[in-house]
Amino acid sequence: MIGADIRYTSPEGTTILDGVSITLPKASILAVGGPSGAGKSTLARILSGHTAPSAGTVEVDRQSVLRKGRPRAVQYAPQSPELSTDPRWTVGRILANGGLPQPEILDALGVQTSWVPRLPAELSGGQLQRVSLARLLRPETKYLICDEITAQLDALSQKELWDRLTEICRLREIGLLVISHDITLRHRLAQKTLTLARGRLDNSA
Numbered sequence: 081m082i083g084a085d086i087r088y089t090s091p092e093g094t095t096i097l098d099g100v101s102i103t104l105p106k107a108s109i110l111a112v113g114g115p116s117g118a119g120k121s122t123l124a125r126i127l128s129g130h131t132a133p134s135a136g137t138v139e140v141d142r143q144s145v146l147r148k149g150r151p152r153a154v155q156y157a158p159q160s161p162e163l164s165t166d167p168r169w170t171v172g173r174i175l176a177n178g179g180l181p182q183p184e185i186l187d188a189l190g191v192q193t194s195w196v197p198r199l200p201a202e203l204s205g206g207q208l209q210r211v212s213l214a215r216l217l218r219p220e221t222k223y224l225i226c227d228e229i230t231a232q233l234d235a236l237s238q239k240e241l242w243d244r245l246t247e248i249c250r251l252r253e254i255g256l257l258v259i260s261h262d263i264t265l266r267h268r269l270a271q272k273t274l275t276l277a278r279g280r281l282d283n284s285a
């Protein structure tokens with residue numbers, strides 16, 4: 081995935097991203113850190129095609145991530161899975177929405193069949209995050225952008241989730257972008273760590 085000279089100006093006219101270029105190779109792990117408000121989530125939404133940049137491009141295999149009518153190659157996992165799951169839907173319904181995940185993905189993420197009749201509120205944060213990730217790891221998923229996905233979890237649940245997820249990404253050659261405030265986590269997981277500050281990427285970090 082290649083993001084070239086990405087710029088984003090908010091509807092109020094504030095510059096949020098100011099010429100960010102980023103390359104995420106297939107089967108690699110890249111981490112992005114930086115202070116609150118630096119523009120990390122905005123960058124994540126643009127890289128995954130959820131938000132159109134004011135200028136610049138994001139391409140996978142030379143095709144824009146904004147192009148409609150093609151399977152989504154880049155998936156975005158937000159910090160709070162509650163944001164992308166309807167609290168009134170059972171886990172079974174959530175998982176089935178958009179086509180059931182592959183059994184081996186459910187297995188690799190440790191999603192239990194006993195969770196199927198439960199509502200999101202009846203799962204722990206880590207369990208719900210795993211359900212949410214299962215929906216994003218489709219056969220067509222080539223890149224996954226994780227935006228502080230373990231920030232609300234205890235150390236053990238964090239480790240378990242990252243162990244499971246990085247193994248899936250390694251086997252499927254998925255490029256993983258890890259956005260996190262946790263410098264130890266960034267250095268443990270990623271081959272390369274970048275820092276975003278005031279909408280600009282510091283490649284020397």
Ligand SMILES: Nc1ncnc2c1ncn2[C@@H]1O[C@H](COP(=O)(O)OP(=O)(O)OP(=O)(O)O)[C@@H](O)[C@H]1O
Pocket residue numbers: 090091092094096114115116117118119120121122123
């Ligand atoms: N649509 C928008 N309209 C106005 N301002 C916006 C919009 N989207 C983002 N911003 C602003 O852009 C800045 C960057 O936000 P963003 O969420 O990308 O930062 P972040 O680095 O992910 O922060 P955090 O680490 O706290 O999650 C913030 O000041 C935010 O208020």
